[in-house]
Amino acid sequence: MTAPINSRSLMVLRLATSPIEEIGSTPEGTLTIFPVTGGSFEGERLRGKVLSGGGDWVTVRSNGMMTLDLRIALETDDGSLIHMTFTGIRDDANGYFRTVPRFETAAPRYAFLNRLLAVGTAEIRPEGPVHLIEEIL
Amino acid sequence: MNTRPLLTMKVKVARVLDVGAVPYGTRRIAPLDGGTFEGPRLRGTVLPGGSADWLLLRPDGVLELDLRATLQTDDGALISMKSFGLRHGPPAVIAALGRGETVDPSTYYFRTTPRFETAHPAYTFLNRLIAVAIGDRRAEGPIYTIHEVL
Numbered sequence: 001m002t003a004p005i006n007s008r009s010l011m012v013l014r015l016a017t018s019p020i021e022e023i024g025s026t027p028e029g030t031l032t033i034f035p036v037t038g039g040s041f042e043g044e045r046l047r048g049k050v051l052s053g054g055g056d057w058v059t060v061r062s063n064g065m066m067t068l069d070l071r072i073a074l075e076t077d078d079g080s081l082i083h084m085t086f087t088g089i090r091d092d093a094n095g096y097f098r099t100v101p102r103f104e105t106a107a108p109r110y111a112f113l114n115r116l117l118a119v120g121t122a123e124i125r126p127e128g129p130v131h132l133i134e135e136i137l
Numbered sequence: 138m139n140t141r142p143l144l145t146m147k148v149k150v151a152r153v154l155d156v157g158a159v160p161y162g163t164r165r166i167a168p169l170d171g172g173t174f175e176g177p178r179l180r181g182t183v184l185p186g187g188s189a190d191w192l193l194l195r196p197d198g199v200l201e202l203d204l205r206a207t208l209q210t211d212d213g214a215l216i217s218m219k220s221f222g223l224r225h226g227p228p229a230v231i232a233a234l235g236r237g238e239t240v241d242p243s244t245y246y247f248r249t250t251p252r253f254e255t256a257h258p259a260y261t262f263l264n265r266l267i268a269v270a271i272g273d274r275r276a277e278g279p280i281y282t283i284h285e286v287l
Contacts, residue, residue, distance in 0.1 A: 004140075005138070005140045005269050005271065005284045007138040063261070063264060063265075065264070065265055087252075088267070089265060089266070089267055091265050094265065096265065096266070098266075098267040098286050099267070100221075100250045100267060102221075111197070114197060114199065115197075115199050115223060115225055115246070116223070116246075117222070117223055117248045117249070117250055117269070119138060119250075119267065119269060119286050121138070134138050136248050136269055
């Protein structure tokens with residue numbers, strides 16, 4: 001017996017990044033920081049803009065895959081702040097780019113975000129990374 | 138979101154250590170006294186040493202789970218698993234779980250996001266995937282139905 005995993009759309013997140021900062025070879029791999037300068041997010045239950053100031057710490061591992069470690073702040077269109085992080089895998093050899101986002105907020109209207117797990121499917125488009133984020137039901 | 142079954146893992150929880158009130162909530166540690174896992178591509182046992190779930194009951198009533206387990210496949214490979222999760226639900230359901238009762242897992246939210254690390258060539262696909270699990274808390278320990286996110 002295997003219960004299926006159900007999910008529903010949470011948001012589409014579009015990130016704008018500034019020129020990368022190449023830290024270089026570290027004990028963990030090759031580290032590059034992608035500063036996040038802005039962006040937008042939109043879903044049925046929340047929408048707004050990505051604030052400047054966060055980033056994605058991307059490490060190329062010895063097996064060729066990238067691991068991501070992002071932290072950003074979101075501001076909803078009604079003025080609430082949401083702290084968002086994700087870790088993820090980008091494995092271009094297999095066309096696999098998935099993330100596991102988490103959210104923290106003090107805004108009662110968005111407290112449901114504190115209580116859910118999510119999975120993101122991402123792709124790099126000419127305008128920047130786009131993440132389709134689904135809530136795990 | 139597309140997924141496919143990766144494995145089902147049953148673990149036994151030894152005595153739970155009550156650490157108590159810490160700055161972020163109430164901390165308990167649940168050492169795992171072994172277990173088993175089985176899926177289409179791998180099967181084996183959960184090793185008791187170093188496998189435990191670090192539980193944090195947050196002030197908002199959500200239980201954060203931070204599990205680390207070492208899996209040993211039937212052909213001898215070692216796999217390190219780390220999994221962050223959340224558990225919450227209606228107070229009556231959570232109270233029943235606390236009493237060790239078997240509760241329909243669809244009546245509460247118990248989800249985790251396992252990640253795997255291995256050096257064994259037969260299982261390196263695990264290094265390259267994201268997974269999502271549904272948990273079913275039983276008195277003897279949880280059962281996790283783990284799906285690979287495709």
